[in-house]
Amino acid sequence: xxxxxxxxxxxxxxxERLMHYFHLVGEQIPDNANGWVSSAHIAQLxxxxxxxxxKDLASIGVRGRPRVGFSIAELKGRIREVLGFNxxxxxxxxxxxxxxxxxxxxxxFAKYGLYVVALFDxxxxxxxxxxxxxxxxxIDNLESVINRHDIHMAIITVPAEAAQAMADRLVDAGIRxxxxxxxxxxxxxxxxxxxxxxxxxxxxxxxxxxxxxxxTTTDWPSESWRPGQPLESxxxxx
Amino acid sequence: xxxxxxxxxxxxxxxERLMHYFHLVGEQIPDNANGWVSSAHIAQLxxxxxxxxxKDLASIGVRGRPRVGFSIAELKGRIREVLGFNxxxxxxxxxxxxxxxxxxxxxxFAKYGLYVVALFDxxxxxxxxxxxxxxxxxIDNLESVINRHDIHMAIITVPAEAAQAMADRLVDAGIRxxxxxxxxxxxxxxxxxxxxxxxxxxxxxxxxxxxxxxxTTTDWPSESWRPGQPLESxxxxx
Numbered sequence: 328x329x330x331x332x333x334x335x336x337x338x339x340x341x342x343e344r345l346m347h348y349f350h351l352v353g354e355q356i357p358d359n360a361n362g363w364v365s366s367a368h369i370a371q372l373x374x375x376x377x378x379x380x381x382k383d384l385a386s387i388g389v390r391g392r393p394r395v396g397f398s399i400a401e402l403k404g405r406i407r408e409v410l411g412f413n414x415x416x417x418x419x420x421x422x423x424x425x426x427x428x429x430x431x432x433x434x435x436f437a438k439y440g441l442y443v444v445a446l447f448d449x450x451x452x453x454x455x456x457x458x459x460x461x462x463x464x465x466i467d468n469l470e471s472v473i474n475r476h477d478i479h480m481a482i483i484t485v486p487a488e489a490a491q492a493m494a495d496r497l498v499d500a501g502i503r504x505x506x507x508x509x510x511x512x513x514x515x516x517x518x519x520x521x522x523x524x525x526x527x528x529x530x531x532x533x534x535x536x537x538x539x540x541x542x543t544t545t546d547w548p549s550e551s552w553r554p555g556q557p558l559e560s561x562x563x564x565x
Numbered sequence: 566x567x568x569x570x571x572x573x574x575x576x577x578x579x580x581e582r583l584m585h586y587f588h589l590v591g592e593q594i595p596d597n598a599n600g601w602v603s604s605a606h607i608a609q610l611x612x613x614x615x616x617x618x619x620k621d622l623a624s625i626g627v628r629g630r631p632r633v634g635f636s637i638a639e640l641k642g643r644i645r646e647v648l649g650f651n652x653x654x655x656x657x658x659x660x661x662x663x664x665x666x667x668x669x670x671x672x673x674f675a676k677y678g679l680y681v682v683a684l685f686d687x688x689x690x691x692x693x694x695x696x697x698x699x700x701x702x703x704i705d706n707l708e709s710v711i712n713r714h715d716i717h718m719a720i721i722t723v724p725a726e727a728a729q730a731m732a733d734r735l736v737d738a739g740i741r742x743x744x745x746x747x748x749x750x751x752x753x754x755x756x757x758x759x760x761x762x763x764x765x766x767x768x769x770x771x772x773x774x775x776x777x778x779x780x781t782t783t784d785w786p787s788e789s790w791r792p793g794q795p796l797e798s799x800x801x802x803x
Contacts (some may be wrong), residue, residue: 337773340578342769342770343766343769345769346765346768347766350750350763350765351750354749410773410776411772411773411775411776411777412772413783414772414776415783416771416772416781424667425663425666425667425670426664429664430764432663433748433764435765436765436768439768439772440772441768441772477782479775479780480771503778503780504771504774504775504780506767506768506771511592512588512589512593522767522770522771524764524767525584525585526762527584527673527677528581528584528585529760529762530674530677530679530744531580531581531584532577532758532760533718533744533758533760534648534650534652534677534678534679535647535648535649536742537654537718537741537742538648538649539649542717542742543649543654543678544652544653544654545651545653546653
């Protein structure tokens with residue numbers, strides 16, 4: 328019998344903010360905080376409103392004490408619990424290119440409970456390589472590995488034009504959650520969750536900042552230069 | 566004399582949503598929309614509230630027509646204009662590892678006005694390699710390249726422990742906007758903008774989904790397995 332879902336239902340923005348609080352108290356604050364932190368301090372470091380910080384923390388049952396603030400240990404423990412970081416979820420990566428390699432080599436995922444079990448590539452000549460300690464396997468092994476290890480999560484790092492067909496195949500094989508790094512949208516059936524990582528989303532903020540501060544240009548670097556062409560040639564540096 | 570900043574002041578969340586609208590009308594909607602799209606359609610595809618869609622678009626001066634919706638051409642054009650995608654901003658990447666390589670190889674940035682001019686690595690033996698059409702240069706060239714090409718933006722893909730020192734050096738060299746992919750926070754002076762890409766933020770949503778749907782486990786895959794150790798060995802597949 329399936330267990331009942333437990334705990335509050337939280338939307339994407341709350342979940343992302345909880346992750347930011349988790350990073351903050353894990354990386355920045357503990358050095359100078361003797362175990363307590365105020366919502367004002369969190370809000371200041373994250374450039375947000377402290378009412379929202381308190382509301383987010385209250386939504387997961389973390390309440391501060393007047394004039395003391397929030398217990399860092401409680402805050403971290405509760406976020407770990409709500410987001411499921413105390414449990415284990417195994418994932419595979421499909422696409423052993425540079426991005427797939429960067430993700431599998433990232434050593435920070437274990438603290439969130441994520442373990443990359445296998446890496447697949449459509450190019451069979453890649454099979455047998457090891458990236459980030461994980462074996463690259465031929466794509467034909469996909470279904471058997473998913474099945475053997477009872478895997479529900481897949482990370483897609485294939486080119487955009489191959490992503491939808493791969494998502495269909497993953498869903499057919501039993502995948503229920505997809506972390507999509509291919510720069511395209513995916514259509515999946517009800518009951519499958521997709522998180523799109525559009526790497527370019529961050530550019531909105533950067534481009535806007537540069538534009539507002541007159542740090543962009545409307546001139547090409549030179550008459551002969553065209554977008555995509557490197558400005559720095561080997562000759563120039565030789 | 567510096568030009569005056571122009572246009573509305575928009576916060577991070579609005580900017581990110583504008584980017585999502587821009588992707589949506591660029592990639593998904595045009596096929597079946599004959600030039601118009603409703604806020605309800607956008608809201609449905611992005612799983613958000615259509616009042617917020619209308620508010621965001623109104624904030625950049627895009628207003629819909631009753632029973633017709635929004636002009637896709639106007640929407641795209643106005644987002645391009647507000648976010649500065651019609652202008653050019655040049656960037657360098659520091660760190661020619663897998664992630665730096667994946668970013669420099671991404672062909673989609675030109676449509677946002679971003680051009681990667683040079684790639685640097687602390688490992689001088691890497692100098693002379695070409696990744697994504699861009700030359701890897703020794704880190705000693707950093708200041709001269711920034712100066713020569715009047716570059717204001719840098720993308721950091723060095724390891725976490727090297728990121729702050731690199732940020733300091735970039736700021737000293739005149740960099741005003743940093744896109745930080747190193748998994749650590751950076752401290753920069755007033756007047757320098759940092760966008761942190763914490764790759765793990767997306768995991769909050771995925772882990773939460775898996776947990777609520779009982780797709781996590783609390784058991785290790787086997788007695789002998791330890792986190793970080795691949796489940797799939799060469800032997801097993803041989």
